[in-house]
Amino acid sequence: MNDDSRLRSWERRTTLPLFVISLLFLTSYAVRVLDSGLSPFWDKFWLVVTGAAWATFVIDYGVRLLLSGRGLRFVPTHPLDAVIVVLPLLRPLRMVQVYNVMKERHEEPVLSLYARVITYASMTALLLGFASSLAVYQAERGAPGASIRTFGDAVWWACSTLTTTGYGDAVPVTPQGRTIAVLLMACGLALLGAVTGSFSSWLLQSFARPNERRPPER
Template sequence: MTQRRWQQIMDIPLTIAAIIFLIAYAWEVIANLSGTAMLVAEVVIAITWVVFVIDYLVNLILAERRWFWFRKHLFDLLVVVLPMLRPLRLLRLVTLLNVLQRRAGTAVRGGVLTYAVGSSLLLVFVAGLAILDTERNADSTQITNLGDGIWWAFVTITTVGYGDIYPATTLGRVIAAGVMMAGIALLGVVTATLASWIVERVAAQDELSHVATRREVTDLTKQVAELKHVLLEHATHMAASSGTPAPTSPPTPTPPTEASDRARSPL
C-alpha cells in the first residue's frame, strides 16, 4: 500500500475521530465534568488520540524518504505528542482542517470560500474552548464561561483585539498567538480569493471587448471587399466602353484574427 492510498483511506476516519474528539472535549470543558462523566470523556479522548498516533506511525512507515517526511511533518508529531497539555489537545483538529483543505484545494472558488468560512467558525469555537479550559481557574481571570471565550476568540482571530478580555496565563497567551496567526492566514486566503475573482472578471471583460472589436473589423473588411468589387465592375464597364485596358483588382484585405492580434501586440 502506498502512502497516498493510506491517506485517502484515512480521510473519513480521521475526520470522524476529530469530530468525536471535539464533542467529547467540548462536553468536558463546558460542563466542567468530574467523577464518572469526566472518566468517560477522557476515555473517548484517549481513543481518538490512538487513531491519530496510528495514522502518524503508518504514514512514517509508508513514506519513501522517511527522514525527509519526518522533518517535513514535525507539526504532525506535535499533534500526536501534545495531548499531555490539555488545552493543546485541540491541535488534533488540525487534521480535520487538513482534510477539508485537501478537498477545497481542487474545488471551485466557492468551495474555497466555504472552507475559509467553515475553518474560521471552527477555530473560533475551539479557541473559545481552549481559552476557557486554560483560564477558568486562573488567578485574576477574565474568562469564566464559554461566552467570554467565544468573544475573546472572535476579536482575536479577526485581529481586532479590543483588550476588554485577555488571557492571564502563559499557556493562554500561547493559544492567543496561535489564534492570531490563524486569523492572519485565513484573512490572506479570503483576500487572495477575492483578488483572483476580480482579475478573472477583468480578463473576461477584456476578452469580450477583443471579440467585439474583431467582429466589427471583420464586418468592415467584408463591406470594403464588396465595395471594391462594385467599383471594379464599374471601372471594367467604363474601360470596355472607352476601349482602354480593364483595371486589375488589388488584393483583398484579410480580416484580423486573435493570433494576428497577439502577434502585433507589443506585449
C-alpha cells in the same frame, strides 16, 4: 507499490474516518470542559473517548511515518502533522485533505475555486475558533486576574483574535492561554489572507473586460 503510493493509499482510506474521529475528540473535550457537573462515570467515559481519539491520531502518524520510507526525514517535511499530534485541537487545519479526498470521487468540482477557498476558510475558522475557545476557557477560568471567566468570554476573545481585531477587553493571562493566543493569531492571519486574496482575485476576474481575461498570445 512504492512508498509514496502506499502512503497516498493509506491517506485516502483514513482521511474521512479520521475527520469523524477528530469531531468526536472535539465533542468529548467540549463536554468535559463545559459540563462541570459530570458524574464520575461520565467524566471517565469522555476521558477515555478523548484518549482513544488522541491515540488514534498518534497511531496514524506513526503508520504514515513508516509508509513514507523516509524515517525521521518525514517529520520536517510534514511539520503541521507533527504539531497536530501534540495539539490535536488543531486537527481542523487538515480539512483541506478531506476536500481532496471528496474531490477524487467527482470528475468536476461542485464549487468554483473562489467558493472552495472561502468555504474551507470559513469552516476552518469556525472549528478552530470553537476549539480555541474551549482551550483558553479551560486554561483561564479561575486564574488570578483573569478577564476570561465564562465560555462566552472565551468565544468573544476567539472571534476578536481570529479577525485580528483585538479589542483588549478579554485577554489571556496564563502561559497556556497566551500560547493558544499566539497560535490563533497566526492561523487568523493566514485564513484572512486566503479569503482576502481569493475575493480580490474574484473581483478582478468579474470586472475585467473579455479581452483582458484571455491569456496573452505568444
